[in-house]
Amino acid sequence: MSKKKKIDSVNVKGFSKPANIIFTILMALVALTCVFPFIFVIIISFTSEQSITMNGYRLIPSEWSLDGYRYLIEMKGQILQALFISVFVTVVGTIVNVVFTSTYAYAISRNSFPYRRFFTMLALASMLFSAGMVPSYIVMTNMLGLKDSIWALILPMALSPFNIIVMRTFYRRSVPDAIIEAAKIDGASELRTFLQIVLPLSVPGIATISLFAALAYWNDWFNALLYIQSDNLVPLQYLLMKIQGSIDFMMQNTALGAQVTGGVNIPKEATRMAMVVISTVPIAATYPFFQKYFVGGLTIGGVKE
Template sequence: MILAKKKQRDFHQLSTPWNVVFNLFAGIFAFLCVFPFLFVVIISLTDEGTLAREGYRLIPSEWSFEAYKYVFQTGDTLLRSYGVTIFVTVVGTIISLLFIAFYSYAISRKSFKYRNFFSFFAFFTMLFNGGLVPTYIVVTQLLGLKDTIWSLILPLAVNAFYIMILRTFYSTSVPDAIIESGKIDGAGEFGTFIRLVLPLSLPGLATIALFSTLGYWNDWFNALLYIDNPNLVPLQSMLMRIETNLQFILQNSQNSSLGLEALRNMPQDTSRMAMVVLATGPIIFAYPFFQRYFIQGLTVGAVKE
């Protein structure tokens, strides 16, 4: 018996050379994933003239912060846009999680009489939608959300695809016996969900939260449609406006000597890279908060000794 356990333990252990190979492979793969963003950061810190002469290099001969100075010339506008985006992302993710979690839990329970109807109701919106014009009319005229912060939050609050993902997670990872035990102890549907189902659903909820966070952070289209107030412009939309102004100057630089002078003093490629860093940098630091739950989600249903 002891010999069998020892053989089983040795079977699951890797030898030192193979362990080194797998760790080396994982390290190279991780570096290839991180390298593009690091290279973008390097380009954003490269002098524009050096970039034009030498091209893209890992270690440029001359560094410069002119690209970031150009972007930050907007002053308080950039900080205000960051504040709007952070508020929309945090509040929108919380509201989206509440809607999706409750809806998905209801249609995942076999005891819910109308589960098929509401499942089809959500699935149907994945196949057909009302179109841009009816959506705009509903948001601006029926709901009256034009030029309000809620026009950036509510249109993205419910996603049918996320509902289907979380419904499947509830069906496969939350046993009916746990819910029955809650009912036996006298807990209602809401109490059962909060006390028993919610702790088991953290991996699935973390996945949906990350998807919603990325959706809200990268959204610019709703601001283009519904926002005219400059104090409510989110980060992505503001960076697009900076890029549009840059393109306008480049296209009209040959019409005047003033345009040529502005073109010579303006960082072009490096400013674009700086915008990428400013837009994607903060959201990268949010991933470690979800990583632990992703690992738990990968091990759900695994055989444990």
């Protein structure tokens, strides 16, 4: 009887119940430290500027306000246009990046590809060394003629060396050579083998690099700074930076700020936090859809029972 109780007190992974409770509490605290900053930013975005000036940042502000969001709503036309550009660039760019990355990684993961070592070293070299900003700018503007074009926001990040290495490792561990050889014996071409056999087995890896690519495209503002001049092609991140720069400039020049705003104080801090919320919520809302496959992609190579 005592032996049975001893077995019941230990779970499958070998931890006792008290240890499980302690680890659960610790993980909950770690998760809270990750989520709390964003919750705090949301609270500040709903705080009045006067309360922030007098009391600083507080978890429970003395006065709630929507002034930060009202200030941004006044520019809703520009923000909605910039949001559309960001969504379009993120979706199309992620698709382009995943297609190029997955096919490149699949080629260098196969032992039958004679130039796999050369292209692997090429990907590693491009990850370690860069030609610099000036050559990239010349290529994009003079050679490709993509200045002030939507493709100038997509093509510079269309191929990710880090994602290539991730997918190469995923293919080698998750797609057995025997399956591919069986498909070739049955008469399947390389393209058909890749589309009908390899890709269904690689959904966790594809989801992982898709999340990485989507985050990179969504947060990118530097390419817009370099290549975009038209207001209707500005992405959301760059527009919010321009708004923040305009607010800082007007606050430093009190007379100009009063003239532009009609004497109304600009909610600087609340607007700044509201911009963080607006730029973070859309991409954060997509994460739960990738989480299942993302965890599978990170734990690839684990021992199966």
